[in-house]
Amino acid sequence: MNITKDIKYIGVNDKTIDLFEGQYIVPNGMSYNSYVIFDDKIAVMDTVDANFTHEWLDNLSDALESRQPDYLVVQHMEPDHSANILNFMKAYPNCCIVANTKTFAMIENFFGDAASSFEKIIIGDGDTLSLGKHELTFVFAPMVHWPEVMVTYDSFDKVLFSADGFGKFGAIDVDEEWDDEARRYYIGIVGKYGQQVQSLLKKASTLDIEIICPLHGPVLKENLSHYINLYNIWSSYTVESEGIVVAYTSVYGNTKKAVIRLCDFLKAKGCPEIKIYDLARSDISAAVADAFRYGKLVLATTTYNADIFPFMKQFIDHLTERNFQNRTVGLIENGSWSPLAAKIMKEKFSTSKNITWLNTSVKIKSAVNRENEEQLEEMASELCKDYIALSNDSANKNDPSALFKIGYGLYLVTSNDGKKDNGLIVNTVTQVTDTPNRVAVTINKANYSHHVIKQTGVMNINCLSVEAPFRVFETFGFQSGRNINKFEGYNVVRADNGLVILPKYINAMISLKVEQYVDLGTHGMFICSVTESRVISDKETMTYTYYQSNVKPKPQTEGKKGFVCKICGYIYEGDELPEDFICPLCKHGAADFEPINN
Ligand code: FEO
Numbered sequence: 001m002n003i004t005k006d007i008k009y010i011g012v013n014d015k016t017i018d019l020f021e022g023q024y025i026v027p028n029g030m031s032y033n034s035y036v037i038f039d040d041k042i043a044v045m046d047t048v049d050a051n052f053t054h055e056w057l058d059n060l061s062d063a064l065e066s067r068q069p070d071y072l073v074v075q076h077m078e079p080d081h082s083a084n085i086l087n088f089m090k091a092y093p094n095c096c097i098v099a100n101t102k103t104f105a106m107i108e109n110f111f112g113d114a115a116s117s118f119e120k121i122i123i124g125d126g127d128t129l130s131l132g133k134h135e136l137t138f139v140f141a142p143m144v145h146w147p148e149v150m151v152t153y154d155s156f157d158k159v160l161f162s163a164d165g166f167g168k169f170g171a172i173d174v175d176e177e178w179d180d181e182a183r184r185y186y187i188g189i190v191g192k193y194g195q196q197v198q199s200l201l202k203k204a205s206t207l208d209i210e211i212i213c214p215l216h217g218p219v220l221k222e223n224l225s226h227y228i229n230l231y232n233i234w235s236s237y238t239v240e241s242e243g244i245v246v247a248y249t250s251v252y253g254n255t256k257k258a259v260i261r262l263c264d265f266l267k268a269k270g271c272p273e274i275k276i277y278d279l280a281r282s283d284i285s286a287a288v289a290d291a292f293r294y295g296k297l298v299l300a301t302t303t304y305n306a307d308i309f310p311f312m313k314q315f316i317d318h319l320t321e322r323n324f325q326n327r328t329v330g331l332i333e334n335g336s337w338s339p340l341a342a343k344i345m346k347e348k349f350s351t352s353k354n355i356t357w358l359n360t361s362v363k364i365k366s367a368v369n370r371e372n373e374e375q376l377e378e379m380a381s382e383l384c385k386d387y388i389a390l391s392n393d394s395a396n397k398n399d400p401s402a403l404f405k406i407g408y409g410l411y412l413v414t415s416n417d418g419k420k421d422n423g424l425i426v427n428t429v430t431q432v433t434d435t436p437n438r439v440a441v442t443i444n445k446a447n448y449s450h451h452v453i454k455q456t457g458v459m460n461i462n463c464l465s466v467e468a469p470f471r472v473f474e475t476f477g478f479q480s481g482r483n484i485n486k487f488e489g490y491n492v493v494r495a496d497n498g499l500v501i502l503p504k505y506i507n508a509m510i511s512l513k514v515e516q517y518v519d520l521g522t523h524g525m526f527i528c529s530v531t532e533s534r535v536i537s538d539k540e541t542m543t544y545t546y547y548q549s550n551v552k553p554k555p556q557t558e559g560k561k562g563f564v565c566k567i568c569g570y571i572y573e574g575d576e577l578p579e580d581f582i583c584p585l586c587k588h589g590a591a592d593f594e595p596i597n598n
Contacts, residue, residue, distance in 0.1 A: 014051065030171060031216055037154065075151065096120065137153045149163050150163070165231070179230065201235065243273025266384060326353070413425075440528070458499060460501060499511065556571075571596070581593070
């Protein structure tokens with residue numbers, strides 16, 4: 001088979017193999033690719049598996065016709081490509097092996113003394129070898145998939161010989177989609193080495209590539225961006241497709257019932273794709289590849305020997321050893337007397353980066369009961385939240401909590417009524433223009449600070465940093481400056497306008513002079529010029545989200561019925577929250593309360 005006018009394919013198909021690399025089922029066989037580049041000099045690119053010595057040497061001699069090869073380029077020493085180095089050198093003893101130092105060390109390990117007589121060219125990363133018109137550049141690609149791996153670029157035909165990269169399971173004469181078997185191959189074999197593949201892709205992006213010649217699977221000549229894009233997704237551990245993988249083990253069918261029920265709920269809620277794997281009866285490499293393909297994973301298993309069921313244990317090991325990350329995971333556990341599975345499963349991901357655990361988990365004690373049904377539906381709702389919200393038919397298009405997603409910072413606004421200093425926490429500071437600099441600050445008219453600033457026309461914005469403790473919010477946010485001196489006990493510092501700078505817990509201070517006032521009904525917006533601005537520290541700014549997650553104490557809602565203030569944690573006990581209710585602590589209205597779910 002001609003790849004270009006000067007490059008011929010001389011690889012072989014293996015239709016008899018049961019397990020590739022001793023573990024991967026390959027129902028459509030496997031190809032071991034090898035190529036010859038013809039020029040003034042002739043280079044052979046890699047050999048093939050030990051079971052195909054004669055078929056490959058025949059392919060080579062047919063391609064060569066009566067010519068003799070000059071070089072054997074060894075890109076990778078795994079035996080599916082290197083097993084015939086010695087046989088090749090016996091057939092072509094005047095040929096020279098082109099490889100790197102690590103490769104030659106491995107050749108010696110595999111072939112012993114027989115390797116000592118081989119003629120060698122030891123190349124370094126980026127070195128070139130001229131065959132005539134064709135100049136080969138060797139690019140080291142360590143750990144894609146062994147440490148000695150290199151790829152080779154032929155600038156004349158614009159061909160990248162990519163070693164194991166861009167390979168797939170399946171013989172080369174099998175007509176099947178590339179993506180699925182290439183993904184199962186990549187995730188299984190190279191999945192752990194995403195960072196190294198990213199480095200290789202970066203190097204390859206500087207080359208003008210028209211053809212990719214891998215060591216397994218078809219030669220890629222068209223639509224190369226499709227394959228490169230998939231490699232970029234896989235090696236950066238990003239989500240390739242929307243959908244949910246549900247992987248389970250079940251001993252007597254009860255856990256399976258929960259999985260089926262969950263999948264019914266998922267379908268009803270518009271999940272675009274559900275992949276279900278019974279781990280005891282599935283090809284585990286397909287389950288692993290899909291866990292990396294989709295963004296969400298549900299694991300369901302039983303407690304077993306004070307551990308988890310063996311197939312689940314093995315499955316999670318396969319994920320974590322391949323650097324599983326950046327995914328949402330939900331857990332369903334079953335245990336008749338002492339359920340431990342959820343805890344153990346979670347612990348097994350302890351070193352995995354950026355795993356988002358579902359808030360909902362399901363604990364089955366033997367068989368699925370009514371409470372489990374509710375948990376399963378809740379889990380499906382949580383998993384499908386974005387699918388529901390992105391569907392024009394099912395989305396709640398009037399959800400006021402969307403506004404909380406706006407990235408607010410938190411600020412202490414200081415002012416002075418002529419008798420004492422005052423301070424107020426707001427999240428409504430925005431720079432609105434930069435020439436001239438204008439900053440808008442919006443304050444509830446009910447707050448004493450609104451009254452003071454309206455009178456005086458000046459304020460300081462103290463940008464709170466993530467160091468600010470909850471007591472700062474209690475002091476300045478949950479009480480009125482009309483009645484008390486909020487700065488009592490503080491050793492204050494003053495800006496040039498005479499107003500207070502909070503001496504701790506801020507990363508910047510900006511003094512403002514009011515230029516314009518906009519009446520917004522309940523609130524007033526002050527549009528101000530900047531009279532002074534100081535950077536105090538490099539600490540991160542305190543955002544509303546950070547405050548909610550890390551600073552605000554968890555409200556003690558256990559055993560209580562009613563509503564809790566999302567701002568300060570105040571609990572209103574009662575069946576219904578009056579619409580005009582104002583939080584007595586932080587003065588936020590009923591919209592900032594949520595029901596207590598115990
Ligand atoms: Fe196809 Fe890593 O050998």
